Amino acid sequence: MVDIKLENLTKSYGDVEVLHHIEGDISDGEFIVIVGPSGCGKSTLLRMVAGLETVTSGEISIAGRVVNNLEPADRDIAMVFQNYALYPHMTVRENMAYGLKIRKIPKDEITRRVNEVADILEIREYLDRRPRQLSGGQRQRVAMGRAIVREPSVFLFDEPLSNLDAKLRVQMRLEIRKLQKRLGVTSIYVTHDQVEAMTLGDRLMVLNGGYVEQFGTPLELYERPASLFVAGFIGSPSMNFIPADVVDGGATLGIGVKLKTGSTASGKVTLGMRPEHMVLDKSGTIKIKVDMLEQLGANTLVHGALQGTDTSFVISLDGIQAAEIGAVLSFSAPIDALHLFDAETGIRLDG
């Protein structure tokens, strides 16, 4: 059982605290994605688990063993770096074998393992090349291979796909996912890309400014975002926010439009509506003045402003739709598609 426990983890550089009281339990074989905007501390957190950064306070344990003061090599982990960090003067084979060689694993065992992993990743024909003779995608595979041959109990990924082009990224994303399920190794994956996070993770940890905003499954995050930040971060295009007053279960938008919310909350709130949940409805109360259309084929994004205000609004409609620039369209939103957040704290209201 390789589970990872993060307990009240804090990291400071001098007087500046960059990670605040991180808590999290990761169970055996789980794929956890840490996601957040740049500078939120997600890489620092990963590097603390790897042992490349010291822990200021709190505790990290891997498989029941506190690893705070262990060297990275003694933590039984393997890491894939953003720039791959392959040793340029070694062939692919030597790169993969290096960690095993240091561990004094017998030669034939090393050969066996390297060949086996090379077969899984289909990099067998590159084994005798040097990293600079490989393309980005191939290097990426080698970096993964180097992690896998070690047979670690935890994989750590630090934005491993961000140097690849869009198409390759999608392909590698699926491969990483399949591989992780097949090997069943507990993994932590850091990314700033929410699509990558949603597709890869069993659970996501959303970090913002060094705080955990929410830790849950992708669908939990999508359906019940715990805060304004998570709501805006997860989902693409991102959620529309409108300031509103709630009285007796009805929200009054700034322009006097009323909506039913089905919530017991009251007072000043921020109302959130996902673009894809809006319904084109002649009698709808939400009137949008169209600024621009984005025709994506599968759906059409309507960019506009809430009539009478400057609040920008995006709506995603299925299929190909036409509308005049400057036209006013009416929409309605189902009650269960409304998200309410406290206007001050940004925390989700209702149960």
Add this chain to the structure above:
Amino acid sequence: MVENRPIMTFITHLVLVLGVAMIALPIWITLVAASHDEIRMLQAPIPMLPGTHFIDNLKQTLWGAGLSGDQTPVWRMLFNSLAMAMMISVGKIAISLISAFAIVYFKFPFRMGFFWMIFITLMLPVEVRILPTFEVVANLGMLNSYWGLSIPLIASATATFMFRQVFLTIPDEMLESARIDGAGPMRFFWDILLPLSRTNIAALFVILFIYGWNQYLWPLLITTDTDMTTIVMSIKQMLESAEQSPQWNIIMMTAFLAMLPPILVVVGMQKLFVQGLTETDK
């Protein structure tokens, strides 16, 4: 700039040929003089075409008693020079690598202080500190020894600084990756850092070898024993040693032999040398 006019081509080539001729002529005269006998070299005008005594002169210079009989044979001087140049270059590279490694990869108190202390020694070449250095070497009993010839010239701020810059260009992930692979500091040094700085080491070796080979003042000071004479010193001594007229054929042969090793080093390591000075991709 691309010029296609024939007259420009002619002028550029003329300038180049003249330049090459200016550099090559003295070397040519050295070679020619080394191939004539002693008598011919004392007659005017000096010969411009090679003679027939090259092998004789070579033998006499290398194995024979050089000039007038009491001199050390030149092979011994070549060996002394080679030993000194090798000890200086290998020593400088080894020490600079280790000190740059310490300064870049280890956190210890006054790290930058040490770095600047090393850096400041740039202002103290041997010529400036020659008296105290001589005193130290003499007190350590290293006069007339290879150690005395090389050790005072080994400490090098330039090389330390250069390796520091090289190490700084190696991405941190390389170190982190090695740490996760379980490599300790020395392992990392041997397996990763050294191979990655291979071309820089080669480039530095070329420069330092020539620097060591061409040392004149320091060997002159600390060697009194003729067995320890280096070849660069000996050429000067040959000119003034005898009461008789200088034996130009032998002197020129010695000069030619003195030029040879640096040329061999440069030619042999040319490719690595250029890579080491220009390559930035790690």
